[in-house]
Amino acid sequence: MLSLSGCLRVEGSIAVSHAAINGAVVGPIVARDALELLPNARVTGDVEDRQIEYRQIEIQLGAVVDSRLMHQADTKTQELKLASSS
Numbered sequence: 001m002l003s004l005s006g007c008l009r010v011e012g013s014i015a016v017s018h019a020a021i022n023g024a025v026v027g028p029i030v031a032r033d034a035l036e037l038l039p040n041a042r043v044t045g046d047v048e049d050r051q052i053e054y055r056q057i058e059i060q061l062g063a064v065v066d067s068r069l070m071h072q073a074d075t076k077t078q079e080l081k082l083a084s085s086s
Helices: none
Strands: 002-004 009-011 014-021 024-026 029-037 042-044 051-059 064-066 068-071
Touching: none
Parallel strands: 002 014, 009 024, 014 029, 024 042, 029 051, 042 064, 051 068
Antiparallel strands: none
């Protein structure tokens, strides 16, 4: 898990399972499980790759995002069953 406090700034790529951001990030973010953008988060994607990838996301009031958001679907497939007719 990555926890970025309000006074910190990261310039570059972030790839983790879970991230809680309350500072500034300039660059792509991949959060394989969950991404939390806290009230002081300021997130900007790169010019070429303006992207944030996540499976679950929480954006709190006050957070600013200037990037493309890409949801990562679960890789597990579920078998569907037909309802029995009466």
